[in-house]
Structure formats: C-alpha cells, structure tokens
Amino acid sequence: MRRIRLSSWIVFVGVLLLIAASGLSESFLAQWRDMSGPQSLAALSVNVDLAADPTGSARLTIREAEKLAERWERPITYSARTPAAVTGGDRSIEADVVGVGGRTGSFANLRMYRGSPIAAQSIEEYSRVTAISSRLADQLFRTRDVVGMTVQLLGATFKIVGVYEEPDTLLRRMTDNGKPDLLVPITTLIELDPAVQITTIELAAGPTAAVTGTDEVRKALAAIGKPPSRYKIVNYAAEQNWVDQKPKLLLATAGVTGLLLGVRLAWGRLKRTVAFMRRGLSTDDWPDVVRKGKSALAVDAAALIGLMACAFMLGMAVRHRFYIPDELVPDELIDWTFYRDKRLEWWQRQVGAMGYVASSGELVYDRVNVLVTRLATVGILIGLPLLGIGVREWAMGGLSTADRLIRLAACIGAAVAATAAACWWAGTEYVVRPQELFVFVSLFVLSALSARAVGRNGS
Structure with a gap:
C-alpha cells in the first residue's frame, strides 16, 4: 500500500x-x-548601448527622433529617463521620471485609474502636465484621487492629468514594477533639463519584421547619421x-x-x-x-x-x-x-x-x-x-x-x-x-x- x-x-x-x-x-x-499595448509585440526596441557609447553621442535629440520617425514611416515612440526629486503635498520623493514622445499609447498598456495619459497635443505644446503611478500618488498625497493637483519637479510645477495603476503581478515584481513613477512630455523634460536626451525608441514593425526588421532599423539609424553598432536592437516580432x-x-x-x-x-x-x-x-x-x-x-x-x-x-x-x-x-x-x-x-x-x-x-x-x-x-x-x-x-x-x-x-x-x-x-x-x-x-x-x-x- x-x-x-x-x-x-x-x-x-x-x-x-x-x-x-x-x-x-x-x-x-x-x-x-x-502589457505591450495596441501594437502588441509587432514592434522593435532601440536602446542606447552605454557600454558601446561612453561619450553619449548615440543619444538622440528630439529633432533626430522626428527625422527617424519620418524615415520609418510607421508609428514610433521615444523616451528619456532620469531620476529627480518630486514634491507633492508635504512630501518629497526621489522618483523615476520618464519623458515620452511620439505615439506612446500604441506601445504601452497603461491602466488608468483616473484621468488620461499624456496627450500628443501636450507633447507638441511643451505642456507642464504629468501622469503619475498610483504608488507615487499614495506616497505623496496618501490618496490616489489626485487628478487636478500639482507636483513640483525640476524647478517647475506640473499639473496631474492622470493616475495609472500598477497591477501587482509576478512580472511586475521581477522587473522592478516595469513602469516609471511619473510620465511627462519629453519636450518639457528636455526644456527643463537640456542634459537629458532620448535613449529608448520603439518602432512599429512591418509585415516582414521578424526577418528584415533589425536590418531596416540599422539602415534607418544610419540614414540619420547614427552608428547602428552603438544601439541594442530587440526585434520583438522575431523574439x-x-x-x-x-x-x-x-x-x-x-x-x-x-x-x-x-x-x-x-x-x-x-x-x-x-x-x-x-x-x-x-x-x-x-x-x-x-x-x-x-x-x-x-x-x-x-x-x-x-x-x-x-x-x-x-x-x-x-x-x-x-x-x-x-x-x-x-x-x-x-x-x-x-x-x-x-x-x-x-x-x-x-x-x-x-x-x-x-x-x-x-x-x-x-x-x-x-x-x-x-x-x-x-x-x-x-x-x-x-x-x-x-x-x-x-x-x-x-x-x-x-x-x-x-x-x-x-x-x-x-x-x-x-x-x-x-x-x-x-x-x-x-x-x-x-x-x-x-x-x-x-x-x-x-x-x-x-x-x-x-x-x-x-x-
């Protein structure tokens, strides 16, 4: 037995x-x-390889990102990341701030708790608006209902237009939550801190991207004067x-x-x-x-x-x-x-x-x-x-x-x-x-x- x-x-x-x-x-x-948004995984990611680019020459300006978008002829989004002190209510916290530009909504699935994400018009107009994570809202204001309130960042005042949630999942925990603490228009971020430049780009994939996508990205980078060898390219369509x-x-x-x-x-x-x-x-x-x-x-x-x-x-x-x-x-x-x-x-x-x-x-x-x-x-x-x-x-x-x-x-x-x-x-x-x-x-x-x-x- x-x-x-x-x-x-x-x-x-x-x-x-x-x-x-x-x-x-x-x-x-x-x-x-x-998690990958409406574009799903039909996309390619381009990140500046810091090990191959110690001088920072591979980082892009907004104008270079726009030239790349014109060259690519399909939706793209680009971003820059920097740590900064964010003050709201009576508290100040060191946060992960990301400036976003391009078609951001096509490449990320933000689950909004209140309000709306950063709009294309806000990016074009250099608006001082922000969307923050529910975790940061709780830390700063002890509540998530903060749409319409303001925070101080990089010496300027930003109006909160949206709060997005971060589901407590295993993937989130394994990627340090995978989402930034605070999103702002990239135009505004670079205006306030000119040292910040674009380090990450995501591009919509074409029908043959699994085979030709990586080479197409290299050609597009070379066309705007950027050496492809200084970037880490991830072809999600193939991966x-x-x-x-x-x-x-x-x-x-x-x-x-x-x-x-x-x-x-x-x-x-x-x-x-x-x-x-x-x-x-x-x-x-x-x-x-x-x-x-x-x-x-x-x-x-x-x-x-x-x-x-x-x-x-x-x-x-x-x-x-x-x-x-x-x-x-x-x-x-x-x-x-x-x-x-x-x-x-x-x-x-x-x-x-x-x-x-x-x-x-x-x-x-x-x-x-x-x-x-x-x-x-x-x-x-x-x-x-x-x-x-x-x-x-x-x-x-x-x-x-x-x-x-x-x-x-x-x-x-x-x-x-x-x-x-x-x-x-x-x-x-x-x-x-x-x-x-x-x-x-x-x-x-x-x-x-x-x-x-x-x-x-x-x-």
Whole structure:
C-alpha cells in the first residue's frame, strides 16, 4: 500500500509539472502581449548601448527622433529617463521620471485609474502636465484621487492629468514594477533639463519584421547619421516567435510521447489478435475462428481504431512549424567554427551588457523568456520522466485499471486547480486551451494503459 501511495504522489508531481509548465507559460505569454499595448509585440526596441557609447553621442535629440520617425514611416515612440526629486503635498520623493514622445499609447498598456495619459497635443505644446503611478500618488498625497493637483519637479510645477495603476503581478515584481513613477512630455523634460536626451525608441514593425526588421532599423539609424553598432536592437516580432514556441516544444514532446505509447499499445493489440487467429486456425477454419472469437476481435478492432484516431488527433494538435532565427543556421551543419563563434559572441555580449541599461519593455521580455524557458525545461526533463516512473510503479504494484484511471483523474483535477492558484498568485489569468488539455490527458491515459500492458507482460 505504501508503494502505491508513493507511486501516486510521483504521478501527481509529474502531471502537475506538465500542466503547470504549459498553463503558466501560456499565461505569461498572454500577459506579455497585453502589457505591450495596441501594437502588441509587432514592434522593435532601440536602446542606447552605454557600454558601446561612453561619450553619449548615440543619444538622440528630439529633432533626430522626428527625422527617424519620418524615415520609418510607421508609428514610433521615444523616451528619456532620469531620476529627480518630486514634491507633492508635504512630501518629497526621489522618483523615476520618464519623458515620452511620439505615439506612446500604441506601445504601452497603461491602466488608468483616473484621468488620461499624456496627450500628443501636450507633447507638441511643451505642456507642464504629468501622469503619475498610483504608488507615487499614495506616497505623496496618501490618496490616489489626485487628478487636478500639482507636483513640483525640476524647478517647475506640473499639473496631474492622470493616475495609472500598477497591477501587482509576478512580472511586475521581477522587473522592478516595469513602469516609471511619473510620465511627462519629453519636450518639457528636455526644456527643463537640456542634459537629458532620448535613449529608448520603439518602432512599429512591418509585415516582414521578424526577418528584415533589425536590418531596416540599422539602415534607418544610419540614414540619420547614427552608428547602428552603438544601439541594442530587440526585434520583438522575431523574439515572440522564439519564445512562443517553447511551450509548443513541451506540448510536442508530450504529444510524441503519447504517440509512441499509442503505437506500443496498438502493436500489443495487433500481436494478441494475430496470436489468437494462429491458435484458432490450427484447429478450425477461418469463419469458425472469427465466429468463436468475434467479441474479442471486435474489442481489439475498436481499440485499434480508437488508437489510430487518437494518434491522428495528437498529430494534428502538436504540429507546429518551429522557428529558428537565420543567424543560428550555418551554411554548413558540419562547420564547427560557426558554433564556436556563436558561443564567443554570447560571452562577449555578457561582458558588454555590464554597462547596458535595458528599457522596461526589454526587461519584461527577458523575464518572460527566462520563465517560459525554465518552465518548459522542467516539464520536459522532470515532469515526463516522473510520470513514466509513477505509472510503471502503479503497474508493478498491481493497481487495477479502474483504480489507475480514478487516481489519474484526481491528479489531473488537482494539478489544474494548483496551476490556476499559481496563476492567481502570479497576477495573471490561467489560459486554458482545449488543445493542451487534450494532448496531456491523452498522454496520461495512454501512459496508464501502456503501464498496464507492461505490468501484465512482466507478471
């Protein structure tokens, strides 16, 4: 009994890791898209690489940003960030101030609590208005209802036109909230502090951006007299394809495992049918053998048809054209120097990144990529093996088929509930896709049935 109980816990952990890895990954990806504004992830980010630009010559003026917008011919937004003391009510706080320009609303999803974000007209007119975070409003005024009040910043008075909320999510916590404390028109910020210049630009991606977007940005920068080598360019259109496929890889691994188990079960059924027919034909004619064993043959035929249908649906559910960036594909697969050079480039980027300050959007992308990669890895390398070990122990312990399926159903229900709770704790909605549930449930059931066959053959 103790062996069965331990096996059930092993199965539950395997089921939980697989369901949680898939569910949390898809939920984080959905939250990432939602945080990226109406433009979603069809965008490219350009940040001044401080390590490659110690003199600051790569930073842009407003005029240069406008020239880049004219050259790009699609929506762009640009920003500059500086720490500054902000005074409101009877308190003064050191805050993260960001000046924004261009089409800011297309690239960020600000959840307004009161009022409105910075308008394009305010940017054009050098207006002294600001939108502040709800956290900063609480710190300064001890209330969030501050629209119409004023704050003092950089020696000037700014009217508060909006308050935006910062949802308490895991991604926000991992990116130091990911949102600035206070937004102002970039024209006003630079007017008050001429030393501030633009360090971050986001550009709307074209239809072929995943392939050509990075080169197009480099050409646009060169066209306005800026050396592309001094900027960190992140192609979200391409990176989304790269990150999105990691949960698909987990799903494909689970689906292929289910397919192999289904083939194993089908082969066992087929061998049993062939053996039955051989025994019968040694003493009876073909019609007599079929008539005597019609019930067993019908069950085997139905099982084979069901397994074939399941295999077909699994194949349809997990098919995915995986994306591999062009820069990771050598001209010749046997060219070992290509892989050596890629490794050296990776290490060089780690060293160069020491002086690099990433934008909020890039920080969110980095955290999503890390989370999704680790979840998919845990599901493949730990979840699947534990499931296999657990169901085999069930078989070796002599657990009946009915008991296995009952325990399996309980494990699936508990795993879904635990994943939903984890998503709630992380501040994201649990994205439940019928495709993923079908693949995993099929894998679990086929694993249990396949273990039953192993147990029977081993006894």
